[in-house]
Amino acid sequence: MVLDKTEKQDIEPLNNKDIDGSVTTTNESISTSDYYEQLAKKAIPHPPLKQSDGISRRGLLKGSVVGAAGTAGMALALGNSQARTSTTQDLDFGEEDLFDHSHDFAGTVGDIDIDSDFDPMVFLQQFDFGTKSKLDNGQTVRDYNIVAVDRDIEIAPGVKFPAWTYNGQVPGPTIRATEGDLLRINFSNAGTHPHTIHFHGVHSPKMDGVFEVIKPGGQFMYEFEAKPWGLHLYHCHAVPLKRHLHKGLYGTFIVDPPDGRPAAREMIMVMNGFSTQFDGANTFYAVNTVAFHYAKKPIPVRVGQLQRVYLTNLTEFDLINSFHLHADMFRLYRTGTSMDHYEITDTVMLCQGERAILEFTLPEPGNYMFHAHQSEFAELGWMGIFEAHE
């Protein structure tokens, strides 16, 4: 099984301390230009995230509200108060608290086990550039290894889902290349059912991952040129299709333009959901699998820095999903195939399989919530917070 991290195409796993705001987080510069390399050099270290060294008095106060409630409840209350520390300091009215903190009670209880499993914070900024080499004619070749494997994943604290995964994670690794690169994706099926990888984008129908279904134990080399530039996706196309997607066989496929995009801090967000009862209705919703993860552990963002979100909708069962940013607006690039933005908005609705690039800059410190504007999805897990610091 090729799940060992050391075999993951030289991608250095990111530490938590590295993930707050470095630009295009990879150890590899992109070949098409020195662009990303320069960016990486320019990257200014992000101010350290405020740690919960001191559980604030407010935190304790909140803790005691749920105190009778036991440790699980405590964990959430503290988690949230930590998230709010930076903004609530100057709003603290002491004992006579003028605010209703009912939001503190919403959401899941407890934390997922990120040490042994998938860490959404790492996934957020982890790109798989493959193993790079060059052909005689100068064309860049990128080799990727993708293995389909069955695995129980934690989709909310304490809730396991019997997933089918690419490389043991849901969503699968974010495959990234530059337009014109030759991609060789070595796919092996270590699962218990036949699978494929079907890439969106332009390629030969022989490489479409639809008609040649790979049996368990089988292998296949998908080989095609990365085009056109934009934001795409990949997923299994074995039947029954709905089940193969819902079980977790999907991921983001980014094709960079030859000249790259403006310098930005980049994030991958895959909107997904899980029907734990397999009854055609999602029990949990999220971006990047774990319900409420980015609400309980807000994403640190630097004020004034351009943020870029690669947003893909891979929700099953519900026809549409959406992304709504609070207290700011974003430039919307549908499918990422144009450098001219489609519109400036704070809410975008995407059909299943539809995707868009979002760009925005947060103007001042504070907590900026983002979530599906379907309140039902939001309250069932698709909710997060950007925590902006100077």
Next chain:
Amino acid sequence: MTPDQTSDDHPISSAGIGFRILFAFGPVGLLSLLVALFISFGPAGVFQAGFPPIEELDVERITFEPDQISLHVVNGGPEPVTVAQVSVDEAFWNFSISPSNTVDRLQRAVITLPYPWVEGEPLAFAIVSSTGIVFESGAEISTITPLPDRNYIMTFALLGVYAGLIPVLIGLLWFPFLRNLHDKWIHFFLSFTIGLLLFLGMDSGVEAIEAATEVASAFQGFAILLTGLILAVLAIAGINNWLDIKNYGNSKASFRIAYAVAFGIGLHNFGEGLAIGSAYSTGLISLGTFLVIGFAIHNTTEGLAIVSPLSKTSLSPKPMVFHLLVLGFIAGFPTVPGAWIGGFSFSPIWSTLFLSIGAGAIFHVSWQIWSSIKATNSNALGNPLNILGLMTGLILMYITGLLIVG
């Protein structure tokens, strides 16, 4: 020669006793050994199921306090269930669970949610287990759960007296009217009583079945129901035996039946009290004037049912009044403790048990009355007056039952 006599006639040797003990407990010992081996060495491969265990978690009771809701759950499935997340109205919510997140088989736990619920609105809950199984439940109306305080106790004591005790006693006052009637009219009223009782028995039985379906499967609601039915029949037989010892002269049999009727109706009213108490505490009924009046009229007919078997007794007034009071109390008062218990700790298990006991008792008593009619008139079934009486009883209960609308 029965086996019992064998042992008397031919005392067996101590070795024989040893063998007998061995034969008596041998199979039990072997079964214990099998269970012990199974538990310590694990099942033979074939029993190791690869699929996820069938989990079951039933919400038995939902209580509302200001800004807080408690779900009282019981694990009625074969495997322990670990509660991972809880949602209220399709929103995952903060909760705590005591004594533990993992609820073992047949164990109970309380999930507490801080929640800004809205008075009078329905609310849906979903409990998600660690394996992703979702257990859904709901409150039809959100309303403060009454505390077991003086006010509540008094309310239901008064309800029991107004709607249970007094009407039954009023019904008993038909006694002088029934006395010394012609046999055929006595049979009419006895048939009428059978009609009333069949209705009450059916009512209890249906409610027992409804309650049994809500019992967590491990507690086997329908086994409880059957046990209750049979227990009732045996209990009344036992009470009859006990009453045999007392001497009521010629009226003995009549009193036996009257007490059995009172006992059966008492159990029915206890079950009814449980239902009223729990419906009141979950906001499903309000104790309006109409409800109380409905119960009063309904229960007055129960008094008539008790006294009709006594129409031929000849007891001096003083002991007669005493007996009537006791009969009225046995039949009417159980509404009060029923409502108390139902309001504070409603459990479908107890409802099933008491309602099925009530149903069994009532059916048994109906049979007793029927036998007493047949003893004097072998053609009782075909008698138009008896048929009219039975049908009047059923229809009267149906009509007075219409008055009881929460």
